[in-house]
Amino acid sequence: MAEAYDFPETGTVVDVGDGLGGLLVEILRRRPGLGGVLFELASALPDHVLGELGDDSRVRAQVGDFFGSVPPADVHVLEYVLHDWTDEQCARISRNCRRALNEGGRVVVVDAALPSGNEPHFGKLLDLMMMVAVPGGERTEADFARLFDQAGLRLTRALPTDGSLSIVEGVPRCGARPVRC
Template sequence: MVYEDDGIDHRQHVYRLIMAAWGSQAIRALADCSIAEHLKTEALTAQQIAERERVDASMLYRLLRVGVSMGLLNHDTDSGTFLSTAMLQMLHEDAPDSLKHYAKAAIGPAFWLPAVRTPQAIATGRNQAVEALGTSVFDYFGQHPEEARVFTAAMTDLSTPVIREAVSAIDVENASYAIDVGGADGTFVSELLERHPELTGAVLDLPHVIPSVVDNAKRRGISHRMAGIGGDFLESVPSADIYLLKFVLHDWDDRTCITLLGNIRRAMNPSARLFIVEMVHGYDVAALDTALMDMAMLFSNTGKERDVSEFESLLSEAGLCPVTVRPLRGSYHVIEATADQGD
């Protein structure tokens, strides 16, 4: 096959895509060294930052130089100082749309090590978490509490803007109690409770996650209205009027999803509703985001990103009926479902 000359250096383009792996690790290191925080209000040299962080100055200088090449930093060669950019501030812990924890978790050991085994995942048809980590990703986090804390914070970083859009689309009429199933620190349900003071709610998640739920409720001043429930949603789910499922189904294979959804169906109070927030596969401007997230599921978990028809099939198998599918930012959607009255 002969390709037309389109003026693009394809070899250089593919080379940079390959080397992007090292770039992502540089971003992780910038987040880990709190570079955005150090440079928030002043320009500093590598030596000054190294002294504050207690790291090697020469190594840090090389990292900062990569940050400049990637557009995350500016460098004043006359003074030898580094300056922040708007992009770098996305790695600041207090930024409204912060990605600091996500940068540390998404390419940390729990996902990076299985990712190295992507060819084996393709060859065998199964994720490589056990081969790379010795256990499943979620059990790994149970054994590594600090990484689990960062992962929980990462999910909050990633999902907060999406959650705020989703909450505005949720009708809580006639509801009094909501459960965030697998909700990490409970950002989804806490945003819902803050918008609707008449509601109370809880987060159902693994026991090691519950302390972060308690901390979140205290920080928001809603401890009297929001609780943490340690448990396994694949075994049982408490009764509620509203169920929230955010970034959960994509972690699991179809059969496990049906088990979870079936548990919710059986526990539902009369007129209860389920709200699912997930990426939805399609051919829109965010298709690459969805496809890359699907790769993460491929090598680390048993799940995948799905299209609308696949979500509808899961709901039907579990005795649930989709009511509406509303687009949010990017490829995210909120899917509302109720109990199928005919089952």
């Protein structure tokens, strides 16, 4: 994921609810001008891997709950987060990310964007497993567009990766305060 997406050269990336922070470390390794925050519940932070970056000045862990608020960022990354939650909860999380975006920022979701049709896809199996285990599930690109719209975001693109995941990007929608257009 860190290689498949064009992260900015400078600024701050907040890895929202990722647990260990492995993706954040990989992003920061590829972009030495970026700083990062792993934003997670206190119970998930003791085992984080942020030290693997080897530069504590560029990365930190912050305790919090994404249903309340998230730290400001140029990019909020939600890897394997939204598929755990209902549409209403996902809109709330995404709205909190949009509110905390710096000007020109974006929200990046890493999940299995389901293709249409009946062709086999790992995301469809994952969708069944998620529906059994949690109230969420995998979503189509159109589903992400609706969730983003409810959060004041506009889906700009959905990038496939070499695996079964996609990178879904949203930016603040004009008129969705406090963003200038």
